[in-house]
Amino acid sequence: MKTLxxxxxLLAGVAHAQTLHGEAxxxxxxxxxxxxxxxxASSPRDAPDPKTANADNVKRERQLDxxxxxxxxxxxxxxxxxxxxxxxxxxxxTYRALESVRYAKLGDPKPVAELGDNGQSMQGGTQxxxxxxxxxxTQFPAGTNxxxxxxxxxxxxxxxxxxxxxxxxxxxxxxxxxxxxxALVARVKIEEWPAMx
Numbered sequence: 001m002k003t004l005x006x007x008x009x010l011l012a013g014v015a016h017a018q019t020l021h022g023e024a025x026x027x028x029x030x031x032x033x034x035x036x037x038x039x040x041a042s043s044p045r046d047a048p049d050p051k052t053a054n055a056d057n058v059k060r061e062r063q064l065d066x067x068x069x070x071x072x073x074x075x076x077x078x079x080x081x082x083x084x085x086x087x088x089x090x091x092x093x094t095y096r097a098l099e100s101v102r103y104a105k106l107g108d109p110k111p112v113a114e115l116g117d118n119g120q121s122m123q124g125g126t127q128x129x130x131x132x133x134x135x136x137x138t139q140f141p142a143g144t145n146x147x148x149x150x151x152x153x154x155x156x157x158x159x160x161x162x163x164x165x166x167x168x169x170x171x172x173x174x175x176x177x178x179x180x181x182x183a184l185v186a187r188v189k190i191e192e193w194p195a196m197x
Contacts, residue, residue, distance in 0.1 A: 020186045026196050029084045032143040038171035040149055041100040042068035061095035069103050071169050071190045076104030078193035087144030092116045097149045106147055115150040125153030133158035137174040137182045
């Protein structure tokens with residue numbers, strides 16, 4: 001019942017949300033107090049073979065492709081250049097999510113099972129994970145922004161309408177809705193961050 005109420009409050013908050021773009025979004029993020037939930041950067045749908053696997057990808061999980069590495073690097077550089085403070089970084093324990101954080105230089109990530117894919121890649125994501133994510137986006141930091149890195153099924157499970165069609169590396173930015181919940185204030189594709197400078 002609590003999950004249902006939280007989900008209703010989250011969706012109700014969308015109606016009251018102020019959508020932020022460009023300079024207004026940057027100004028808001030510089031103040032901190034937002035939760036940025038992003039899908040990991042671009043990654044092929046299949047795990048690499050032994051010849052193409054990164055040396056540290058010992059479990060041979062999916063890893064970022066050249067586009068994913070470049071876009072994560074550019075996003076991270078843009079966040080630094082824009083002086084957007086990043087505090088806590090929580091990530092899926094999968095290789096491609098950790099690699100996204102590493103290329104973006106977002107700091108020291110904390111792997112969290114609730115953001116993972118349960119070893120099922122595009123089929124992962126449970127109701128318990130969706131509930132956890134819905135609750136986590138209502139925990140707003142003071143003076144910094146929290147970053148959560150997860151997967152398509154987790155995003156669409158938690159926010160079916162808000163995350164529809166979410167692309168590789170795309171972020172949903174949540175802020176307070178004024179009634180104790182979260183409101184979606186922006187959607188930012190990974191390639192849009194550098195254009196905000």
